[in-house]
Amino acid sequence: MAKLSRRHLIRTGLAAGAAIAVTRCASNETAQAPNQAPSGTPANPAQSPEVNTNQTKDVTLRFIGTGVSQINEIRDKAQEDLGFKIEVRALSTEENNQIAITQPGQYDIFDGEFFSLPLVIPAGNLQAIDISRLKEFDKIVSIFTQGKFNGARVEQSQGTAPFKVMYLTEQGSKEFATSPTNWATLIPFQYNADTLGYRPDLVGRTIESWGELFNADFKGKTSILDIPQIGIMDAALVVESLGLMTFGDKGNMTREEIDRITNILIEQKQAGQFRAFWKTFDESVNLMTSGEVVLQSMWSPAVTAVKSKGFQCVYAPLKEGYRAWGGGIGLSKNLSGVALDAAYEYINWMLDGWVGAFLGRQGYYSAIPENAKKFMSEAEYAFWYEGKPATEDMIDPFGTKLESEGAVRDGGSFEERMGNVVVWNSTMQENTYLVQKWNEFIAS
Amino acid sequence: MSSKTFKALEPYLLVTPQTIVFLLFLVFPILMIAIVSFWQFNGYAMIPAFTLDNYLSIFTSKVSLQTYLNTFKYVILVWFFCLAIAFPVSYFLAFYIQNQTLQIILFLICTVPFWTSNIIRMISWIPLLGKEGLVNQLLLGLHVVNQPVEWFLYSDFAVVLGMVHLYNFFMIAPIFNSLMRIDRTLITAAQDMGASGWQVLKEVILPLAAPGIAIGSIFVVTLVMGEFVTVRLMGGGQSASIGKLIQTQIGSLQYPLAAANAVILLIVTLILVIGILRIVNIRKEL
Numbered sequence: 001m002a003k004l005s006r007r008h009l010i011r012t013g014l015a016a017g018a019a020i021a022v023t024r025c026a027s028n029e030t031a032q033a034p035n036q037a038p039s040g041t042p043a044n045p046a047q048s049p050e051v052n053t054n055q056t057k058d059v060t061l062r063f064i065g066t067g068v069s070q071i072n073e074i075r076d077k078a079q080e081d082l083g084f085k086i087e088v089r090a091l092s093t094e095e096n097n098q099i100a101i102t103q104p105g106q107y108d109i110f111d112g113e114f115f116s117l118p119l120v121i122p123a124g125n126l127q128a129i130d131i132s133r134l135k136e137f138d139k140i141v142s143i144f145t146q147g148k149f150n151g152a153r154v155e156q157s158q159g160t161a162p163f164k165v166m167y168l169t170e171q172g173s174k175e176f177a178t179s180p181t182n183w184a185t186l187i188p189f190q191y192n193a194d195t196l197g198y199r200p201d202l203v204g205r206t207i208e209s210w211g212e213l214f215n216a217d218f219k220g221k222t223s224i225l226d227i228p229q230i231g232i233m234d235a236a237l238v239v240e241s242l243g244l245m246t247f248g249d250k251g252n253m254t255r256e257e258i259d260r261i262t263n264i265l266i267e268q269k270q271a272g273q274f275r276a277f278w279k280t281f282d283e284s285v286n287l288m289t290s291g292e293v294v295l296q297s298m299w300s301p302a303v304t305a306v307k308s309k310g311f312q313c314v315y316a317p318l319k320e321g322y323r324a325w326g327g328g329i330g331l332s333k334n335l336s337g338v339a340l341d342a343a344y345e346y347i348n349w350m351l352d353g354w355v356g357a358f359l360g361r362q363g364y365y366s367a368i369p370e371n372a373k374k375f376m377s378e379a380e381y382a383f384w385y386e387g388k389p390a391t392e393d394m395i396d397p398f399g400t401k402l403e404s405e406g407a408v409r410d411g412g413s414f415e416e417r418m419g420n421v422v423v424w425n426s427t428m429q430e431n432t433y434l435v436q437k438w439n440e441f442i443a444s
Numbered sequence: 445m446s447s448k449t450f451k452a453l454e455p456y457l458l459v460t461p462q463t464i465v466f467l468l469f470l471v472f473p474i475l476m477i478a479i480v481s482f483w484q485f486n487g488y489a490m491i492p493a494f495t496l497d498n499y500l501s502i503f504t505s506k507v508s509l510q511t512y513l514n515t516f517k518y519v520i521l522v523w524f525f526c527l528a529i530a531f532p533v534s535y536f537l538a539f540y541i542q543n544q545t546l547q548i549i550l551f552l553i554c555t556v557p558f559w560t561s562n563i564i565r566m567i568s569w570i571p572l573l574g575k576e577g578l579v580n581q582l583l584l585g586l587h588v589v590n591q592p593v594e595w596f597l598y599s600d601f602a603v604v605l606g607m608v609h610l611y612n613f614f615m616i617a618p619i620f621n622s623l624m625r626i627d628r629t630l631i632t633a634a635q636d637m638g639a640s641g642w643q644v645l646k647e648v649i650l651p652l653a654a655p656g657i658a659i660g661s662i663f664v665v666t667l668v669m670g671e672f673v674t675v676r677l678m679g680g681g682q683s684a685s686i687g688k689l690i691q692t693q694i695g696s697l698q699y700p701l702a703a704a705n706a707v708i709l710l711i712v713t714l715i716l717v718i719g720i721l722r723i724v725n726i727r728k729e730l
Contacts, residue, residue, distance in 0.1 A: 094695035101488050101697060119488035119697065220594055226681045228696065269682065276598045276680025283677075286567065291576045292597070431487050435696040440507040442692070443514065443684035 056342040060085040064099055065111025066092065067281070068301070068364075069190055069327060073397060074355055082349055084342050092280065093227065100125060109343060110186075110330040115160040115229060115425035117185055121174055126330045128168045128183035133344045136351050137187075139368045143418060144188045144326065145180065152419030153321065159233060159251030159426035162188060162326040186328030189350050190364040193322035193417045197298035200312050202291060207316045210234070211241035213295060219273055223287055223296035226277035228438035230425050232261065233323050234297040237423065239264055241320050251426040255433055262437040266444040277442070281305075288313060297323075300363045303410075304402045317411035321422030328367075360384050361397050365414060387413030474710070481703035490699055498704035507689075508705075512712070515685045518603060518675070519668045519716075525608045526664050527657065530615035534656075535649075538623035554616050557609055566606065566677040573597040598680030606678035611667050615660035622656025623649070658724035662717050669713045 063070060063086060070090040078086050089107075091099065097116045099106050104125035112120065120126060131137050142148045147163030148155055165185055167177040176185075198207050203218070213222050213234075225231040236250040245260055247253060253261070268274065275293045278284045281302050287293040288306045298315065306313040329350070331343050349355075356366025357375030363384065366372035373381045382388040387409055394403040403409075411417045428434060481498055484491040502508045533554070541547045557565065572578050573596035580592040595601055626649060634644045672687030686709050693702035 098695075098697060123488045223680075228692075274680075274682060275594075277682060279676070279681060286570060290570050290574050292570070292574055427487075431696070432485075432698060435693065435698060436501070436505070436507075439511075439684075439689050439692055440505075442681070443507050443511045443689070 055338045056082070056084045056345060058084070059339050059342040060087060061339065061342060061346065062106070062108045063088045063111055063329075064091060064096055064107040064109075065329075066090065066096055066327075069111055069359065071358075074358060077354060077358075078346065078349060081354075082342070082345055084345075086346075104332060104334065108332050108335050108339065109346070110332060111327065112186065112330065113425060114162040114165055114186060114188075114326045114328065115427050117165040117176075118160060118427040119431075120330075121165070121168075121176070121185060124174060125333055126185065127333045127335065128171050128173070128185070129187060129331055129347070130171075130344075131182045131184050134187070134351070135348050136368060136371070137184075139370065140188065140351070141365075141367060141369070141418075144367065149419055150415070152415070154324075154419055154421040157324070157421050157423055158247075158249050159323075159424035161251075161424045162186075162191075162328075186330045187347050187351070188326050188328040188367045189355060190359045190366065191324060191326035191418075192300050192364050193324045193411070193421050194297070194299060195318055195322050195411070196295060196316050197288065197303045197306070198295040198314055198316060199288060199291070200314050202294040207295060207314070208319055209241050210237040210318050210320050213238045213297070214242060214268055214273060216273075218295050219271070220275050221292075221294045222274055223276050223278055223284070223293040224274060225284075225297050226279045226442070228435050229427055229431070230323075230325075231277075231297075232258075232434060232438065233423050233426055235261055235265055237320055237323060250423050252428050253430060253434070255430055258430060258434055258437050262441050265441045269441065269444055285309075304363055304396070308396075308400045308402055315410040317417070317420075321420045322411075322417065323423045323425070324418070324421040325425045358397050361395070363402075363409075365418065369414060383407075383409060385414045387411075387416060477703045477706050480700050481707050483700040483703075485698060485700045488697060498701050499708075501701070502704055502708060511684045511686055511689050514683070515669060515687075517600070518607065518671070518685060519665055521604045522607045522611060522668045523661060523664050525604065526612050526615040526660070529608070529612055530619050530660060531653075531657070534616050534620040534623050537620055538626075551620065554613050557613065562610075562673055563677075565610075566674065569597065569602065569606065569678065573602065598678070598682060600679070600683060602678040602680075603675055603683050606674045607668055607671060610674060611664050614663035614667065615657075618659035618663070619653055619656040622653045626652045654724045655726050658720050658726050661720050665716050665720070666713055669709065669716070 061084065063075075065088070067090040070088040072088070075086045075088050093113070096110075096112055097119065100110045100112055100116065100120050101123040110120070110126060137145070143154060144162045144166055147161065164178075165176050167179070167181045168183040168185060169175045169177045169181060171183055173183070177183075196207060196210065196213065200206075202221075212218070213224070224234060232253075233250065236247060236253075239245050239261055240247065240250070244264055245257070247257055276283075276287060278287060278296070281299060284296065284298050284302045285305045287296065288298070288302070289309050289311055300315060303313050303315040329347065331340070335343050351368055351371065353366070353368065353371030353374045356368065356372030357380075360366055360372050360376055361380060361384070365385075369385055373385070376384070377392075379391045380394065383390040383394055383403070390403055390405050390407050393401050393405055394407070396402050411420075480490065482494050482496070484493050484495045484497070537547060537550055541550060570577065574580070575592040575594065575597075577596070579596060580589075583589045583593065630648055630652075631644055634648050639647065670687045671685055672691045675683050675685040675688050676691075686705065690702045690705045690709070693699075693705065
């Protein structure tokens with residue numbers, strides 16, 4: 001009897017072990033099943049008495065995008081204003097591009113970054129956006145529509161600048177046009193200028209150059225982004241600033257340039273310059289708040305997140321300029337008929353300003369700032385866009401206080417920040433080689 | 445259908461569901477990976493055209509070798525520490541705890557590391573091991589060190605610690621299992637013959653526990669070989685393992701290259717497993 005129960009115990013133990021193994025494996029994978037609501041579910045029954053011939057009410061649009069903009073509040077407001085149903089899926093930058101390219105059946109609207117387009121467009125899963133159907137396209141900031149910005153240095157910026165991939169030569173084309181056409185790839189709705197963030201209390205002085213990232217003063221206290229296409233641009237700004245090397249075009253490096261820059265990175269890594277590398281937003285916030293890292297490349301909302309936890313954090317305006325990124329939405333090839341009409345309605349709604357104001361309160365810029373202004377208080381617009389001291393506390397859309405009265409946005413006004421963009425996140429022609437060398441850097 | 449033919453067919457019918465699941469979810473995906481590993485790719489798409497470039501680039505790159513060596517380093521260290529902890533723990537559970545309820549409770553306590561999600565576990569190491577973490581504060585307070593110890597976190601030490609913490613149970617369970625099956629009269633007999641405690645352990649218990657150790661080793665070795673989450677989070681992204689290499693390649697849509705790496709990883713892991721099975725006859729256990 002004793003033996004039997006002992007065996008029973010053993011069996012249970014092994015089963016428990018197996019169960020744990022299974023759940024662990026499962027938990028490593030992101031649940032990717034989209035929760036498909038039955039199509040034709042009325043989005044907003046409260047409105048039903050009104051006589052409406054608008055058929056788009058029965059449409060469900062499936063979005064994929066990053067957590068930055070796939071936010072429930074935006075979805076709810078869109079459903080309320082537009083009357084059709086929207087499903088959002090928040091993914092990492094990498095997953096988002098993967099699905100955009102490899103699983104076209106999974107989405108109707110792609111909310112992605114302009115730098116992914118040199119990979120997404122040739123895959124042929126997006127359809128060109130008919131600009132003539134957009135009410136306010138002409139009002140979109142000229143950085144996107146014309147590659148111009150009052151003569152500021154952003155006009156000469158390197159990398160996958162949105163204007164370079166904004167237009168297609170014709171409707172069914174996979175070729176980017178060098179001058180404006182009627183066919184757009186993505187319609188921008190949020191973008192920002194990224195730079196180094198630092199803890200002034202731990203650094204003890206002002207950081208004014210990208211080169212500081214390799215400064216021996218901060219040995220073992222810096223961090224860089226572990227996404228090859230973005231991290232390499234930050235690294236390029238650093239080595240250029242230090243005069244360690246020059247580039248023909250940072251946004252499209254040659255193999256020799258990639259070799260040299262990874263060698264420099266490897267030297268720095270082996271000398272112990274970096275504390276850690278980060279891949280997700282939360283990791284960069286944790287590194288900063290825990291004091292593990294005092295100076296690192298960061299994303300704007302990560303800086304506000306650090307601040308909202310009660311730590312000082314500066315998003316440094318640097319003399320070499322900013323690295324920028326731009327996000328927009330594109331239409332899946334599968335959209336047609338009523339669903340396509342709904343998608344255009346969404347784009348027009350998105351440009352109308354509510355979304356711009358919502359994202360603006362977190363520090364992102366809107367495609368049409370003058371529209372966002374309509375939905376922001378005077379104090380908010382003055383702080384976020386005009387670089388003026390806050391006349392009241394700045395509260396983000398989720399109720400967290402980001403800045404106190406009197407604070408000034410790091411880097412100043414919209415014109416100062418976006419005008420000083422020198423590079424954009426980039427997909428280079430040597431992308432495959434870059435990833436290989438980046439792995440070498442991580443492995444070294 | 446007569447009952448006789450049914451009798452003949454019965455075993456086949458019984459194994460059919462298993463076989464289908466096995467083929468569909470194990471054999472087929474592995475075959476696909478093997479096929480894709482010979483394809484070409486161009487950054488956004490896979491091209492079903494035969495090439496050996498993926499394998500050539502792996503075998504000619506010094507990164508692969510370096511990364512494999514680093515992965516082996518983790519395997520050896522994690523395996524060693526898991527065994528060093530798991531054997532005494534299992535021994536204690538099996539031989540010193542007589543009360544079966546208590547035994548079950550203590551065994552379940554060994555599963556505590558699995559009670560929270562992986563990510564939360566990893567994040568909670570920061571306040572413990574970080575520069576401003578509890579351990580460093582204690583050491584500074586006791587004046588053992590003058591500066592915070594940096595290698596507690598984001599280092600090989602941290603990676604190994606994280607993995608030992610995670611995978612120890614996979615070693616404890618099978619060893620505990622083998623120890624429980626040892627006939628207690630054998631030990632009494634050995635003692636009657638005048639064997640010392642050490643001799644009993646060496647001559648009786650260890651050989652009989654060998655299959656359990658082998659099974660635990662297989663668990664640990666295979667888990668660590670493919671590990672990438674712990675390596676990234678505990679290593680602060682600065683440490684390399686084959687799993688992490690594959691993950692970066694998948695993230696950059698280089699599926700064929702990632703597939704080639706996966707095939708090699710599978711082969712290397714199988715060789716290790718076969719090696720373990722060669723040393724210990726595991727069938728005794730089953």
